[in-house]
Amino acid sequence: MSIRQIMFTMLLLPAFNITNAVAAPVYLNNTNISVAVGAGTSPGSFNNTFNGGNTIDKVIDAPSATATEFHDQNTHIWFTATNVGGGLELQFDFGQEFDLRTLHFWNYTSEGYDVDNINFTFFNSSNTQVGTLGIVPALGSSPGILAQDIPLAAPLNVQFVTAFLTGTNREVDFQNIGFTAEVSTPRPTPNPNQVPEPGIISLLAIGLFGTLIGRHRFL
Numbered sequence: 001m002s003i004r005q006i007m008f009t010m011l012l013l014p015a016f017n018i019t020n021a022v023a024a025p026v027y028l029n030n031t032n033i034s035v036a037v038g039a040g041t042s043p044g045s046f047n048n049t050f051n052g053g054n055t056i057d058k059v060i061d062a063p064s065a066t067a068t069e070f071h072d073q074n075t076h077i078w079f080t081a082t083n084v085g086g087g088l089e090l091q092f093d094f095g096q097e098f099d100l101r102t103l104h105f106w107n108y109t110s111e112g113y114d115v116d117n118i119n120f121t122f123f124n125s126s127n128t129q130v131g132t133l134g135i136v137p138a139l140g141s142s143p144g145i146l147a148q149d150i151p152l153a154a155p156l157n158v159q160f161v162t163a164f165l166t167g168t169n170r171e172v173d174f175q176n177i178g179f180t181a182e183v184s185t186p187r188p189t190p191n192p193n194q195v196p197e198p199g200i201i202s203l204l205a206i207g208l209f210g211t212l213i214g215r216h217r218f219l
C-alpha cells in the first residue's frame, strides 16, 4: 500500500465514525415503545376509555407525528379525577435510551374536557432522573385533531418517562402523546487514563503522516 493509499484509508475512518454518530429521528409509538397506567394515578373514573376491550395503548396508537385523529372511543382517553388536583399518571418505557427532540400532544377540542396541565419526568436506563418539563397544552384542532408539536430542550439518554395529566375541572380527555427522538449514542465518562478511541487514533495518524510528507517534500 502506497503512502497515498494509506492516507486515503486514514481519512475515511473518521468520516465513517462521524456518519455513524448521526442517528435518524424516529417517531415513538405502539410499534416500538410501551405505556402503562401509573400507580400515581389519583382516585377517579376511566369512563368509557376501556370499553370494547380497548387498552391504554390508545395513548400511543398514532401512526405518525402528523397523523389526524377523530374523537371516538376507539382512540381517545377519558379520565375524571374524584378531586381537583387529581390526575392520570402514565409511564412510558422506550426499551432503550433516546435523545428526545419533539413532544407531540393531541388534546381534546374544548375546555370542558381537555387536558390543562402535564408534568413530565424523564429518566435514563438506570432510572436516574435526567429532566422535568411542565406544559400547558393547547386545545386540539377540530374536527380532525392534529398534534401540537413542542420542541424539547434535548432531554438526553431518556428511557423512561412519567407523565401526570390534570384538568382544572378534574376532566382529562386527549387522543395521544408522542415523541420524536434519536437513539442515544454512548457517552462514556472521560477517563484520563483511557486509551484513545480509534477515531482519535486516526486523526493522530493523519497528523503524523502530514508531518512526514511535509518533511519528505523538503528533502
Ligand SMILES: [Ca+2]
Pocket (backbone or CB within 6 Å): 058, 059, 060, 061, 062, 069, 075, 076, 175, 176
Ligand atoms: Ca389515540
Ligand SMILES: [Ca+2]
Pocket (backbone or CB within 6 Å): 110, 111, 112, 113, 114, 115, 116, 167, 168, 169
Ligand atoms: Ca379543561
